[in-house]
Amino acid sequence: MIQSNNPFPPERLLQLDDVNVHFPMREGLVKAVNGVSYHINRGEVLGIVGESGSGKSVTARSIMRLQPKQALDAGGSIRFRRKSGQEVLISSEDRQSSTMRDLRGNEIGMIFQEPMTALSPVHTIGTQIMRTVMLHRNVSKADARARAIELLTKVQMPRPNDIVDRYPHHLSGGMRQRAMIALALACDPTLLIADEPTTALDVTTEAQILHLLKSLQQELGMAIVFITHNFGVVADIADRVAVMYLGRVVETGTVDEIFYEPKHPYTQALLRSIPKLGGQKARRLKTIAGSVPDPFNVPDGCSFHPRCMRAVGGVCNVTAPPEVRFPSGQMSRCHFAEEFRSEAAE
């Protein structure tokens, strides 16, 4: 694997440079992740938004080195700064390497949409947290149990002393989500990867979990990569945002830049198509023409061009746009990004 030449400044926790993950399928090659670059600094919340199939989850799993068996690593680098300050090139580690096993759980935690993918149905919540704690820390059983109760308290689980001895199926959806967060936090990770953790929840429970994650992030100073397809959620939790489309990051910026000065036509169009609560009562929603192409037929040039209102024939359908960078750090992968400089979203 090629070591990226991009700098890796000291505040940097994680950096992806031109990451590619492909799936060879009968119908052709799926470039699920097709040159993704993003980074996250210590203590920061990075929101990743995009429609389904845009590659959000595959990218997250390759950070953990937990890609599906048939996935092909097709280049790029993923670097991570350990608690010790030492830099690891994750992209050259194997799924089962001792470094990865140590990183997972000890330095990088992960939570999912469906808590039962992380929780075992046949062990109590307490046993599962204790096991993780004892795997990474040299502590007694009693101390590990005390730590489990402390973690359940920290995630605001009701009746932690009782819940510690319960099985996941005794808990409600929101409580399972809290248990999974407690498990992910067991060893004070510096990075939490959260893949649609509130998508299956009611708005009220979602608000509780978002509030919890924000307060934990502030208290523990950990960074969060927060993956969602919900623009409301990302507006609520993220400091910076990366927007993905068909395996690529098409725009990145601070949360305010993305919502108030989007510089990519896809971001602009998506923001216009969401019905806002208390928003103007237009009878029709603005839409984006067509639908996300299937991954075997990714359009040439700019992959968004068949759906783009701004597309220019002879340019957009021929040449892939470069990453256009603005002084603020905002990036848009569009030939005409400069023209949206002062244009605010409607």
Add this chain to the structure above:
Amino acid sequence: MTVTSEKAMPMQDDTLISVRGVKKYFPVHGGWLRKKIGEVKAVDDITFDIKKGETFGLVGESGSGKSSIARLILRAYDLTDGEILFRRANGSIVDITSLGDREMREIRREMQMIFQDPYSSLNPRMTILDLVGEPLTIHGVGSPSEIEDRVAELLRLVGLRPEYVARYPHAFSGGQRQRIGIARALALNPSFIAADEAVSALDVSVAAQNINLLQDLQEQLGLTYLFITHDLGMVEHISDRIGVMYLGRLMEVGPTEEMFSKPLHPYTEALLAAVPQPDPRGNRERKRVALKGEIADAMNIPTGCPFHPRCPYADAKCRAEVPALRSVAGGRQVRCHYAESLDLTGVAAQ
């Protein structure tokens, strides 16, 4: 055909469906002999009207009884108590809860449902022609060639190419499958469609297209919708009036704009406050107090007002007395002892 029962109040002229005092209790079995150990009051004493040509939205947390209401109206469930009046296309009014199977079969042509999951609600081994034409075949409407013509017409109506009739569902995207489901629901010219989380599984851009389609069809065909969703932004956009459910009961009913700008029930206020908006500055400024606790277990509904354990305004009266759903000014209904004196916050129009 059954006529309105004597005890019932007549239905108002602009009303298509009148749900009156409807209850649905499910028995819960457990223990050694699988004896009945209790019941889930999935729907408890629900009363509301759906007007002709309107979209009535139903919102509320998971398990609050939204889907159960839709199933009761379509008689997929038998009800425990109450009556549901329906104005037929021929003008007669029937209480669908008292109909026999044969009569119900007739009524079903006029009421249809579209579902959340466009992947599992279509049989993968049937072609689009068979799927969309099936309701016609079942009801013996038309010859094979007439059915083919009708299917082509229906596909055009939902924005799909009629040439696709020989394809199978897997060849379509999620949004297109949803449209196939809509075409199928329209086959028998219903007057009423219940859409249960119909766009919840779709991507933002595709959901917007399909919502526009549903609104166009409503205008063209004079349809009436019951629209069930978790998405408060979507329900605000599409609904003329909204009912807010909590633990099997309606907490508030009223016109969308009035309700969302000035809710009368503390639960409505809490739901609106919980929604994260695609507006980072607004989210930072808004005071968003997360609602405490979780929805109660439907088998152990709290005494008094079912919302009291989570309500920031609850007092001793709330813990003891069940508030009734009562009518207040502006064509609104609310189930709270203090609806008039509370000054609740909604979402400001921008």
